[in-house]
Amino acid sequence: MANAEVGTNPVIDVRTIPRMERHPRIFAMVDGLSLGGTLILTSDHDPRPLHYQLEMAFPTELTWEYLEQGPEVWRVEIGRKDGSGCDCCCGSGH
Template sequence: MTQPTSGTTIDVRTIPPRERHPLIFQTFGALGDAQSMDIVNDHDPRPLYYQLQAEQPGLFTWAYLQTGPEVWQVRITRHTRPRSDGRCCGSCGGA
């Protein structure tokens, strides 16, 4: 199994709100298998998690590196094949 590598950090606190998600999704799309990126924010980026889950189900893992109260940091690792955390989302047909 390949270990995730992190090389990109996006500090969204310095980016205008309307540009944040497009930049994050563009960066995510450029990642290879098992590559990851870190997101730094001033609040829990949970809405981003739900958007990623809706658009890229099973193709990423999400790990909190720091959980506030002033700084939140998450590592998002991209996978080219769907991964399961034990909760079936139904997108893979149960495989």
């Protein structure tokens, strides 16, 4: 199963998805995340290039945390920041 849910967190295992469909599916899932929501990505390689692409598409909006780092399986938790804090330069924490 490519997409599933564990608790309330969607899970996508890209190992079962054709290569050409992987990034579009991941981007759609990330785009659909609510504030504070997360998803778990499972891959057979380090998804570092995806991380860079997501940073370009969603600057300052996402978190990225490795849960498992190979050598055979990589798992990453991708989250949408909840917006409760302020990352601006003023330091006021609006």
